[in-house]
Amino acid sequence: MNQEKQVYISSVGFTNVGEHWNESIAQLAMSAITDVLDGTSIDQFDHIFVGNMMSSVISQQHNVGSFIADYCGFNGVPVVTIESAGSSGATAFHQAVLSILSGQINTALVLGVEKMTDSIGSSIYDVMSVGSDNDWELFHGVTLSGIAGLIMRRYMYQHNISNELFANFSINAHNNGANNSNAMFRNKINLERYLQANIVASPMNILDCAPDADGACAIVLTNECIEFSPGNHIRVAASNMSNSVLPLHDRSDILIFDAAHNSANMAYHQAGINAAQVDVAEIYDQFSIYAAMSLEACGFVQEGNGVDLANQGGIDINGVIPISTFGGLKSRGNPGGATGVYQIAEIALQLAGLAGVNQVRDPQWALAQCLGSSGGTAVTHILEKINIK
Amino acid sequence: MQIAKDWRIQRHRYSLIGTECVSCGLHMFPPREVCLQCTSHDMKEYYFSGNGVIYSFSQLFIPALEHVENTPYIIALVSLDEGPLVVAQLTDVDYGDVEINMPVEMVTRKLSSDGQKGIIRYAYKFRPKLLC
Numbered sequence: 195m196n197q198e199k200q201v202y203i204s205s206v207g208f209t210n211v212g213e214h215w216n217e218s219i220a221q222l223a224m225s226a227i228t229d230v231l232d233g234t235s236i237d238q239f240d241h242i243f244v245g246n247m248m249s250s251v252i253s254q255q256h257n258v259g260s261f262i263a264d265y266c267g268f269n270g271v272p273v274v275t276i277e278s279a280g281s282s283g284a285t286a287f288h289q290a291v292l293s294i295l296s297g298q299i300n301t302a303l304v305l306g307v308e309k310m311t312d313s314i315g316s317s318i319y320d321v322m323s324v325g326s327d328n329d330w331e332l333f334h335g336v337t338l339s340g341i342a343g344l345i346m347r348r349y350m351y352q353h354n355i356s357n358e359l360f361a362n363f364s365i366n367a368h369n370n371g372a373n374n375s376n377a378m379f380r381n382k383i384n385l386e387r388y389l390q391a392n393i394v395a396s397p398m399n400i401l402d403c404a405p406d407a408d409g410a411c412a413i414v415l416t417n418e419c420i421e422f423s424p425g426n427h428i429r430v431a432a433s434n435m436s437n438s439v440l441p442l443h444d445r446s447d448i449l450i451f452d453a454a455h456n457s458a459n460m461a462y463h464q465a466g467i468n469a470a471q472v473d474v475a476e477i478y479d480q481f482s483i484y485a486a487m488s489l490e491a492c493g494f495v496q497e498g499n500g501v502d503l504a505n506q507g508g509i510d511i512n513g514v515i516p517i518s519t520f521g522g523l524k525s526r527g528n529p530g531g532a533t534g535v536y537q538i539a540e541i542a543l544q545l546a547g548l549a550g551v552n553q554v555r556d557p558q559w560a561l562a563q564c565l566g567s568s569g570g571t572a573v574t575h576i577l578e579k580i581n582i583k
Numbered sequence: 584m585q586i587a588k589d590w591r592i593q594r595h596r597y598s599l600i601g602t603e604c605v606s607c608g609l610h611m612f613p614p615r616e617v618c619l620q621c622t623s624h625d626m627k628e629y630y631f632s633g634n635g636v637i638y639s640f641s642q643l644f645i646p647a648l649e650h651v652e653n654t655p656y657i658i659a660l661v662s663l664d665e666g667p668l669v670v671a672q673l674t675d676v677d678y679g680d681v682e683i684n685m686p687v688e689m690v691t692r693k694l695s696s697d698g699q700k701g702i703i704r705y706a707y708k709f710r711p712k713l714l715c
């Protein structure tokens with residue numbers, strides 16, 4: 195990252211993740227923005243960046259960023275809507291960071307928002323699946339969960355493991371989500387329930403899959419070194435994205451998330467740290483197989499050992515690399531284009547010591563990685579806590 | 584329903600026509616204009632034999648909208664003899680009999696339709712290779 199300029203998080207705010215039948219996409223956005231403004235003295239923004247994946251289709255609203263900015267009282271502030279499938283929110287954050295680093299702006303409001311429940315039934319799965327290669331995947335009935343099922347089967351075959359070894363990703367996520375009052379599913383689960391769960395896309399069952407949800411999360415960014423919480427600055431130490439081959443069938447190895455691997459490596463280089471120095475991480479556990487592959491792509495474990503790490507307690511709050519500490523996509527829920535912003539907000543809270551029961555012990559470095567299009571796109575951020583002496 | 588788009592790529596769907604990179608010889612399906620391996624733009628059409636083996640498979644209980652009628656259905660990544668993977672539905676086989684490395688061959692089948700009077704979409708599926 196540019197050494198001359200720095201980007202700091204001033205405040206984070208969000209709604210609870212779930213089914214908000216009574217709220218429109220603009221109302222969801224407003225509650226997150228109200229929350230974020232409560233935590234900062236900044237109330238003037240040079241630019242607003244809105245991450246959203248599906249409002250054109252689900253809410254039948256184009257230019258949703260402008261629509262929301264107007265509703266929320268930001269008349270006259272430039273706003274852009276950013277879409278990169280599941281990673282839309284993280285990409286919006288990334289663009290905000292780049293804009294501040296460019297020197298063109300000093301303050302930015304980042305909003306991730308998704309209103310899933312304006313479309314009901316299985317049509318939502320089609321809308322989500324058009325983030326993959328529509329003509330050659332969805333046309334043949336290959337959904338997002340179908341793609342994950344194909345990857346998981348091959349992973350189990352090549353690494354010679356059974357599906358029950360994936361259960362700990364979901365068990366860990368639900369254990370953590372149970373303590374997050376903003377999480378969608380706060381029930382704990384166990385291996386017995388996992389083994390009885392209905393199959394979605396074999397060998398993957400419903401407890402391998404994150405629930406789709408409504409949600410909105412906002413973050414205020416500034417070039418000023420101001421406090422995030424008493425005594426703490428939160429600095430954006432790395433911000434980048436990477437793209438790889440989008441359709442599964444054209445990837446050179448379907449068991450490797452190339453984009454996630456490249457993006458993580460660039461992030462480590464930018465931050466000047468290595469994977470072992472990361473104290474807490476939010477990775478894209480949309481499916482438990484993606485959690486395993488993301489751990490490998492980020493260099494937290496060797497290729498093929500992601501599942502082992504989960505079974506040795508490595509991903510728990512006290513493990514070597516705690517993940518899904520607010521429940522992850524699996525338990526907190528997956529509000530599409532808002533997910534990447536939630537992930538960054540959650541690691542900021544961890545660094546500030548504001549994670550409550552799920553607080554990781556005195557973290558300094560935290561990583562958030564968000565994926566779009568079954569791993570074809572990856573966005574990685576690293577935050578650093580700086581104690582004010 | 585997107586008739587123009589389905590019409591535009593029907594040759595590829597009916598006959599498994601992809602591309603071969605003239606520079607490095609890589610075979611690709613579906614067709615591309617830039618080589619995945621060497622980024623050459625020098626491409627020619629290539630007719631795949633339709634023979635391959637199962638690379639991975641999955642049975643879907645939550646279908647894509649247009650495939651609700653035949654749920655659950657089986658999808659597979661097929662490793663074609665000429666190199667590339669292709670994703671497609673399996674047909675003429677019970678789920679319990681499918682396994683990785685099983686030889687399969689391409690057939691053209693009805694894939695989905697838009698009700699009684701709408702268009703019917705045909706495409707490749709794969710079935711266990713018949714011994715001859």
Ligand SMILES: [Zn+2]
Binds near residue numbers: 604605609619620
């Ligand atoms: Zn080539």
